[in-house]
Amino acid sequence: MEATQEKQPPHNIALLPPPGFIGHFIPFIELAKKLVYRHSCTATLIIIPDDGSPMNPQKAAFLRGLPPTIKTILLPPVSTDDLAENINVEMLVPIRVIRSLPALRETLTFLRDDSSCSQASALVLDLFAPHAIDVAKEFNIPAYIFYVVAANELSFCIDLPKYDELCTSEYNDMPEPIKLPGSLVLNPNDIPDAIKERNSDLHKLGLDLCRRILFADGIMVNSFLELESEAFKDLETRLHDIPPVYAVGPLIRTGAETESDRGSECLNWLNEQPPNSVLFVSFGSGGTLSIEQFHQLALGLEMSEQRFLWVVRRPQENAAGAYLNINNDKGSGSFDEFLPHGFLERTKGRGLVVPSWAPQIQVLRHASTGGFVTHCGWNSILESVVFGVPLIAWPLCFEHKMNAVFLTDGLKAALRVKENEETGIVYRDHIAMIVKGLIQGEEGKQLRIVMSHFQNAASNVLSQNGSSTKALAQVVKKWISGN
Structure with missing residues (x-):
């Protein structure tokens, strides 16, 4: 009698959205749905609490009604009582991520060792969470950034350390204007507030995040080629210096809204x-x-x-x-x-x-x-x-x-x-x-x-043969094959 081949469990993709920002949380939910419905994976959303409360009610509403193939693990809250009450939100979010890394490590260990779960085949991280790349490497799984904002901003982020070296005082005084792909000129007032104050703690943290993103195994961007053609062309010319970049958007809210x-x-x-x-x-x-x-x-x-x-x-x-x-x-x-x-x-x-x-x-x-x-x-x-x-x-x-x-x-x-x-x-x-x-x-x-x-x-890009559909399929194939 011919032996029956044991069916392999579906590949589990772990996703780490950031605390805070609902605008970052929503695309992670939609990416999880794509992985489950279109690529027959399972997904595990690893949730970092926004504050001392167990779950932000607005995030909880987005999690309701998800299929059982999308699981949720809520990490324990971390204390931020030692931080200033008026701390900038763009500092607070990565600090909460960093303080949650021990719990993330325990969660990936649980997924690896518990027989009722599937080991994570990849860890997908928010742009505010690149410190978790090192944790993924400990488990020998690929770490991909899900860049939930524009490809133009990704180009700017990659160039930020270079701009910082060129700038001797403040960004307002730079000898050449800062440009986005397509020769778009950034007025000094258009530069994100978080990085304007050079030598501030927030500026240093922003530089650190930009540098750490480049240690990922790949970067998925919630955009599409026709929308940001110049930005993606620019990123393609940098492939010898940066991880591969995949345009997988637009991933927007689907399903009925509640209230x-x-x-x-x-x-x-x-x-x-x-x-x-x-x-x-x-x-x-x-x-x-x-x-x-x-x-x-x-x-x-x-x-x-x-x-x-x-x-x-x-x-x-x-x-x-x-x-x-x-x-x-x-x-x-x-x-x-x-x-x-x-x-x-x-x-x-x-x-x-x-x-x-x-x-x-x-x-x-x-x-x-x-x-x-x-x-x-x-x-x-x-x-x-x-x-x-x-x-x-x-x-x-x-x-x-x-x-x-x-x-x-x-x-x-x-x-x-x-x-x-x-x-x-x-x-x-x-x-x-x-x-x-x-x-x-x-x-x-x-x-x-x-x-x-x-x-x-x-x-068109989200159709069966569209560019974004093909890009996500290419990423999933890499995760499944282990390449």
Whole structure:
């Protein structure tokens, strides 16, 4: 009798998203789904708590409903009581990763030794977690960075140590302007805030992260070739100095979004509006504005006389700090106290204001949505591209200003708000003008044509024979074969 060959268990891919940033967490969920549904792997999401609590409620919501082939392991919280209360979020996140490395090591040991689990065939890390590369090497498994933001930023990150050597004082005083691929020039104000203060602890940490990324076995980027052709060409010329780079995006949210009552309110209201007539205003999972800017935006929307759907969050002076307090609006009722007197009455029927959250995917794909005011987070940009929605770029912090340069000067897919040079405020007259131009003007029509082109390209790259589909398959093949 011929012996039956024992069936091999599916390959298990361990994924390590960062603590904090929901915008980084979502692409990791979507990558796990791709690995399970399209490549017959299993996936283990290793979750580092955001603070002392067991699980961020917003992250828990994204984990609900995942298939059993995607498992979740929650690492124990680490203490950050010794750190300054106002520590920069971009320092806090990698510090939490570093302090969680012993627990990560224990988790990979458990996956290796427990008979009920499959040993990890690869470890996929966030760009804020390259310190975990050394742990992966201890277990002789490949470590891949999942770069969940733009390929343009990856090029900038790779070049940052070089810029640091050229710069003798501050980046404002560099002899040559900093450029992104495609000859896009970065204004000094467009450089991420985290690295502007040279010789600061934050700057040194940023340099360290950029250098450590290059020790990965590969880098997957949540973008696609047609969207960032110049950036990927630039990265391809560096292959003798950097790990192989794979364009595997756009990986955006899939499946139904939860908070049904507010979601129904938004969608029912949109159903009553004409096609391409509504401006969607939302600043991401944690983005918010100062009180003065909040008022100017409200008055600008009113002056524009255009329809709008505005996701409102409590005003806060520190835009970056708001990203670690994204639940501070939960359960809050009316936002009347933060809005100009009479604003809701004067814009009733033409505008809808919702607190904290809206079903962004459903809003962007809706036929009534004609534009999107965005903070230029990469997830929001990709979602706009997938649904062909033209943009008003209103960058807040982190790499958002670099993304705004790429959107406006590179893709020609967005209008950018202009801040007053003295106050840093975008005033109501300018807001009204740019909103009207996007929804009713000739510039808005041109942006829709551009976004329609990239929408078609995004659909093609994710098809069965598309470039992003093939790139991810190539990576998985390497993991499975052990090469």
